[in-house]
Amino acid sequence: MSESYFITGIGTGIGKTISSAVLTEKLQADYWKPIQAGDLEQSDSLIVQSLLSNSISKIHPEQYRLNHPLSPHLSAKLDGITIDLDSFKCPETNNKLIVEGAGGLMVPLNDQYLVLDLIKKLNLQVILISQHYLGSINHTLLTINALKQYQIAIKGIIFNGKVNEESEKYILNYTQVTNLGSIPALDLLNKESIIEAGKLLRI
16 A cells, blocks of 8 residues: 555654654544554544544554553453454555554564564555654664564654754664654644644655
8 A cells, every 4th residue: 555654663652643643634544553452442543533633534443452551462361362463454445544553563462473573464664753762762773673674664764752863863874764754742732733743744
């Protein structure tokens, strides 16, 4: 699917969901979260839906809705099921599609497979969400290296939150990954701020 992307981050709590909302609104794309682990009453799909203004985007139902806010493999185990990698298939749509992952690349889905394997299975380009903190250069470079080793195409990187020009310059120069722009820390999280954040992205 052209202009369909898998959104992953350098870790958990990096801003994948807000970034996914910004991208979904900007591209007027559909949105799909394959695995929701915990927070079922306030899921990422519901959050994204509440932040969209356009009438084109469709929120596709999650394939796995797990009850515990844990790593998918453990949450599934506690629910008495096993996540089956072969069962994943992108929802049918004629629209662009934003697919949001769970945590980072090495998050386990079951005893054998990781989020990295899910990206490979879906055959989508990746948009990587990074955020600046002590150690984030290391986490960003490790993530990009893993994607390259798996021969997964990287559309680009989005820096979420506070700006650190030196870190961004190093990451971009070292990896030669395309900078898609930055999403600032949003004091107000609403439909208007999502639209404005989208104007800052080059995609």
